[in-house]
Amino acid sequence: MTRQAAQNIPHVRRNPLRVRIVRHSAIYFMLLPAAVWFAVFCYQPMYGVLLAFKDYKFNMGILRSPWVGLKYFNQFLFAAEFWNVIRNTLVISVLKLACSFPAPIILALLLNEVQNMRFKRVVQTVSYLPHFVSWVVVYSLLTIVFTPYGGLVNSLRTQVFGLEAMYYMGEKQYFYPMAVLSDIWKGVGWGTIVYLSAITSVSPELYEAAIVDGAGRLRCAWHITLPGIRPTIAILFILATGGILNANTDQVLLMQQPANMAISQIVDTYVLKIGIREGRFGYATAIGLFKSVFSAALMFMANAISKRVGEISIW
Amino acid sequence: MFKTKKILSAMLALALVLSLAAPLAALSEETTLKHYGDVRLTMLFVWNGGKIAPDDTYNNDVAKAIREKIGVTVEIEGIMMSETEKLNLIFASGDMPDILEFPFWGGSAGETGVIKKAANEGMLLPLDDVIGNYPNLQDAWDVGVISQKFLEADLNDPLFNGKKYVIPNETPGSIEDITHWAYGVFVRSDIAEALGTDLSAVKTPDDVYNFLKAIKDGGFKDLNGNDVIPASSFHNGWGVDQLHIGFEQHPYFTDYRLDADGNVSYRFLEQPYLDEVLFVRKLVAEGLLDKECFTTTDTLAEQKTANGTVAVQTAQYSVSLNAMKKLGTWQTNPEIKYTPVGPLAYGDGTTKVQSELNGRNGTHGIAFPITNKNLEASLAWFDYINSKEGVILTEYGFEGDTFYFNEAGQPRWTDELIAGKAAGDEAQVVSLRNRGIRYYNIPLISSERYKWFGETEPGNADAEEPLIVEYKKLSPIKLYDGYPLSALFSTFDRQEEFNALMAGERERVARESAYFAETDEGAIAIIEEYRNYLLTGENGVLPALLQYVQENLSTREDWVF
Incomplete structure (x- = not known):
């Protein structure tokens, strides 16, 4: 809600919370399962962050294990891989933010212009499908298509263009394009759902008025549709900023190859290999906590900027 | 009065002697034939690559035969992930099986570190008080079967304070029992x-x-x-x-x-x-x-x-x-x-040869988490399947059905099974496994199979691929004596x-x-x-x-x- 809109709401004297809860008890009761779910599965396990400050002993559990202060944070900040994994994570995330984030917006705008409903539905359905395919399957498909030993792409290279076969999955310079393009392929269709829904809320009268004034489709899309879904874009962008240190573990882990390891080791794969796999639970938790705090700070910052510049914010 | 006291003392002493002797007599029987009723145990085989189980892990033929003999059934499950990671998760979550089988290579190997940590932090049962009751497990710690370094630095790690937690297994009792992997x-x-x-x-x-x-x-x-x-x-x-x-x-x-x-x-x-x-x-x-x-x-x-x-x-x-x-x-x-x-x-x-230390320098291990339901029954199961009778049952199956004894008194698979093995018949492997045959073949301790049967696994004497037999001669196993430098790490x-x-x-x-x-x-x-x-x-x-x-x-x- 914008600041302007908030100021326009007349000041109304409200009943005390207790009275409101009693009055709307049926609705609050319906909220209860969700609240319990959050408490049990999201908040209760959070006591596990204590591990970041403990020398974990199997027989003592989290609470009784001895305290070690900030030892693991120090270890991570001064680890040989620290800057490398942070840089890799940020590069992959920013690339995805720059390419994967606008892709569903563009597709939604294009789909909105399609007049043939049958064609539109087919395109939507086909573009949604990759979302339901696991990254393991996507990676297997990529391997089969791009293998230098009889893969589709390399067969074209060698047999049609007379070029040498190329090991796309294993060449360092192809890692970023492969990661970003496969991410777009998998997520673009699903991502359009929110934007298509937002587009439906744009008043048809605006389009009619614009057409009367001589605006074409492109101008309508640029001056009416896009501004109409701007709050949705802004909110999703703020949320995406909060996840900037999540570069998609499944995808990156599967696509890691010896040749691209220098640019594909991200925070989460580092935690998995050096922390969890080696049983260094305290170290792994410390990195996780560091990541969460950093992400939350980024999200607050993006929210504040968005609020100041565009008067759009999550809270 | 004095005489009465003497008689009473004598009676008391006799009662004491009898009360001690009775359990001792029972113990000597227990070591080989004690029946535990129906103890059902789980074993996690911590080896990345899994262990394919029979369709029925409880009611397959071999499990039934073992149960009939000692009243213990062990159901084995495998994993498909990093061994170190799995061991860490098991101990951290407390969700532990009755028996663990894992790589125990010694030194700074990841799995060895987790097992040692688990032992030091009280997650494994010490075996010292009970292990002596099981004759077929006694030579597992013999130098020669394992190396002096492995014994001193890993199995008897100084941090264990003189206690035994890990039974080394898959250990060959002689050079003939060492598995030749034929790498090349x-x-x-x-x-x-x-x-x-x-x-x-x-x-x-x-x-x-x-x-x-x-x-x-x-x-x-x-x-x-x-x-x-x-x-x-x-x-x-x-x-x-x-x-x-x-x-x-x-x-x-x-x-x-x-x-x-x-x-x-x-x-x-x-x-x-x-x-x-x-x-x-x-x-x-x-x-x-x-x-x-x-x-x-x-x-x-x-x-x-x-x-x-x-x-x-x-x-x-x-x-x-x-x-x-x-x-x-x-x-x-x-x-x-x-x-x-x-x-x-x-x-x-x-x-190039397959180089081996005289006595394994690292191998697989067996340990029993503190949640083990019945340590005695667990050890009795290992004791039985490592006896000559147990190995014949778990490896060769049933006399007259899947094997016969040759003139030298050694078990040999039937001609049909030998032919299937020679042809690499996968269906035969599945069929035998579903009966439990060769499903329990991994946890063998101080194997004497070659000495007992003239072959290290069923069919090897008659059906081992001639190309592989020939290659083993070209690149044989060679034994070395000595103490690796890595032994010093433990101090x-x-x-x-x-x-x-x-x-x-x-x-x-x-x-x-x-x-x-x-x-x-x-x-x-x-x-x-x-x-x-x-x-x-x-x-x-x-x-x-x-x-x-x-x-x-x-x-x-x-x-x-």
Whole structure:
């Protein structure tokens, strides 16, 4: 809600919370399962962050294990891989933010212009499908298509263009394009759902008025549709900023190859290999906590900027 | 009065003697024949690759027979993930099986570290008070079956305070019982014939390079008409090391070495290691080694092998031959059957062997978490399946049905099963497994199978692939005596820092990244960066460790490295 809109709401004297809860008890009761779910599965396990400050002993559990202060944070900040994994994570995330984030917006705008409903539905359905395919399957498909030993792409290279076969999955310079393009392929269709829904809320009268004034489709899309879904874009962008240190573990882990390891080791794969796999639970938790705090700070910052510049914010 | 006291004392003494004697008498029976009713136990087989179970783990024929005998059933489950990670998760979550079977290689190996931590933190049951009751488990700790170093530094780690927590298993009772894995380099027979190369003359890395180059230049095709890949491996590069064995002067048992002047060094800091990396980089860069092999799966590798797409295959000989049998090309295209190259030689010119320490320096282990439902029954089960009768049951099955005794009194599978084994019949393996036969074959302790039966596994005496038998003669097992340098690590006081330095797969990542570097200089830079990490990481703990080992060399003279 914008600041302007908030100021326009007349000041109304409200009943005390207790009275409101009693009055709307049926609705609050319906909220209860969700609240319990959050408490049990999201908040209760959070006591596990204590591990970041403990020398974990199997027989003592989290609470009784001895305290070690900030030892693991120090270890991570001064680890040989620290800057490398942070840089890799940020590069992959920013690339995805720059390419994967606008892709569903563009597709939604294009789909909105399609007049043939049958064609539109087919395109939507086909573009949604990759979302339901696991990254393991996507990676297997990529391997089969791009293998230098009889893969589709390399067969074209060698047999049609007379070029040498190329090991796309294993060449360092192809890692970023492969990661970003496969991410777009998998997520673009699903991502359009929110934007298509937002587009439906744009008043048809605006389009009619614009057409009367001589605006074409492109101008309508640029001056009416896009501004109409701007709050949705802004909110999703703020949320995406909060996840900037999540570069998609499944995808990156599967696509890691010896040749691209220098640019594909991200925070989460580092935690998995050096922390969890080696049983260094305290170290792994410390990195996780560091990541969460950093992400939350980024999200607050993006929210504040968005609020100041565009008067759009999550809270 | 005095007489009455005497009589009473005598009666009391007699009662005491009888009360002690009765359990002792019972114990002597219990050691072999005690029946536990119906104790049902779970065992987790912590080995990445899984352990395929019978359709019914409780009611298969072998399980029923064991249950009838001792009243204990053990249901084994496998895993498909990192062993170290799984062990950590088991102990951290407290969700533990009754029995654990795991790699226990000793020294700084990840799995060994977790097991030692679990023992020290009270998650495993000590065995000292009960192990003496089980005769077939007694020789598991004998030096000769295991090495002195393994016993002192790992099984009886000083931190265990004199307690025993781990039973070493899969230990051979004699040299004949050591499994010969038949590692090496193998080429498609038809390609070798077409090239006319004397395979026995391929010995050095240069020979390997020239041989692979000749294959590439020869324009050979696989069974589907596609170009062959000169060399490859099985999962995640398994077997590539066989191609560059010549960069090692002789067999080594640890990565810590003593040079001629008595200086301690670490393999990854030495020139031969860099030469080896550059050699593999050259193979990759020139298209002589499968670029996908470092991330491949066994399933894909088997397809490439069985279709003849791979001209030179590495790892264990049986894996290549079995791939052909499994996918049918053994019968349809016998001309491509893989044949041994070399065997290659070490840097000092001697032929590659399967080198083993006299007594295992590391092996698998069995331990019992504190949640174990019945330790006595657990040990009784191991005791039984490691008895001669138990091994016959679990390996050979049922007399008159799946095996018979030959004139020498040794069990032998029926002709039908022998024929199936020779043909690589997968359906037979499944069928036997569903009856429980060979499902319990892994946890064998101090195996005496060869001495007892004249073969290390059913069918070997009659149906082992002749090509493999021949290769084993070319590259035999060789025993070495001595004490590895890594034994000194257990008394080094900066263990935590050292483990942190070695955590993860940094060496593998650096090495494989270097294989794919664009230039030799790029590869050298990657290795140098890794070396810099080794020398400076964790406050220079590695140089400190090498210094510590150097200073303690005088503690004994029989170092082997």
